[in-house]
Amino acid sequence: MRTAPTAIAAALLAALTLTACGGGDGGDGGGGSGDGKTGAATPESGKGGACTAARAGFEVGPSSAAPTAGDEGAVPVTVTNKSDAACTLTGLAGVDLFAGDKSWALQPQEGASQDTVATLEAGQSMTFTIAYVRGVAGDTEKSAAVDELKLTLPGDTKVSSFKWPDPEVAVKSESTLEATVGPFLPAGD
Numbered sequence: 619m620r621t622a623p624t625a626i627a628a629a630l631l632a633a634l635t636l637t638a639c640g641g642g643d644g645g646d647g648g649g650g651s652g653d654g655k656t657g658a659a660t661p662e663s664g665k666g667g668a669c670t671a672a673r674a675g676f677e678v679g680p681s682s683a684a685p686t687a688g689d690e691g692a693v694p695v696t697v698t699n700k701s702d703a704a705c706t707l708t709g710l711a712g713v714d715l716f717a718g719d720k721s722w723a724l725q726p727q728e729g730a731s732q733d734t735v736a737t738l739e740a741g742q743s744m745t746f747t748i749a750y751v752r753g754v755a756g757d758t759e760k761s762a763a764v765d766e767l768k769l770t771l772p773g774d775t776k777v778s779s780f781k782w783p784d785p786e787v788a789v790k791s792e793s794t795l796e797a798t799v800g801p802f803l804p805a806g807d
Contacts, residue, residue, distance in 0.1 A: 668773035669705035669738055674698060678767065678780045684752035687761075691784055693748040695769065696805050699738040707736045709772040711746055713799045715787060716766040724748065727798040736802045743805035750797035753788040761786040762795060 675698040684691030699705055709732040713724045726732070727749060736744055753761020764782040788796040 667705060669697065669699060669707050669771050670774045671771060671776035671778050673701040673705060674771065675700045676769075676778055676780070679783045681783045683784045684750070687752050687754040688788075689752050691750055691752060693750070693767070693782075693784060694745050695748065696743050696745045697738070697771065697802070698743040698805075699740055702740045704737055704739045707738065707744060707772055707802050709734065710799050710801060711772065712770040713748060714768045715762070715764045715782065715795060715797060716768065717762040717764050720762070721768075722762070722793065722795045722797075724795065724797050724799045727800040730799070730801045734801055744802040745805040746802050747800040748797060749800065750784070750795070751788040752784075753786040753796075755786055759789070761788055764795075 677696040677698075679693060681693040682691055695711070697707070697711075710726050710730055714721050715724065727747075738744055748767070755761070764784075764787050767780045767782045768777050769780075770777055790796045
């Protein structure tokens with residue numbers, strides 16, 4: 619059964635809004651710790667401007683995995699402002715998925731704007747969703763055995779790496795996966 623990525627994102631947003639979601643503490647704000655969580659070691663104080671990985675905590679998942687090939691799944695990524703000052707997220711996160719040494723830069727979800735500005739107060743979280751179509755296991759022409767997700771916050775250059783939590787992703791073309799990046803949305807209290 620196929621569902622629209624926007625429907626999955628909306629359902630995921632509703633679930634996240636009803637539950638408390640925060641970024642994980644522990645880690646150095648750099649690479650992932652294997653459990654999908656990382657946090658800033660020392661928040662900077664008194665600075666506003668763009669949200670950066672150095673001042674943020676991340677949590678990848680829990681995902682809504684696609685059950686079989688052709689189905690759609692969603693992987694939420696929560697970003698928490700770990701500093702003591704507000705910061706802004708302008709546009710969308712940059713996301714690349716990796717299968718070994720091959721990588722794909724994900725395109726924005728239909729209707730997601732690069733012009734949106736979201737303000738994160740100190741301690742506040744926002745979530746964006748990676749929607750994808752599950753590929754056929756073992757079919758290297760129709761799917762990619764994704765094992766890593768790398769992301770950058772808009773306006774930042776620091777790359778944060780995490781283990782991809784779900785099965786293989788369908789390949790649309792040699793340079794494109796059937797996966798998109800959604801906008802930043804409130805993560806709840």
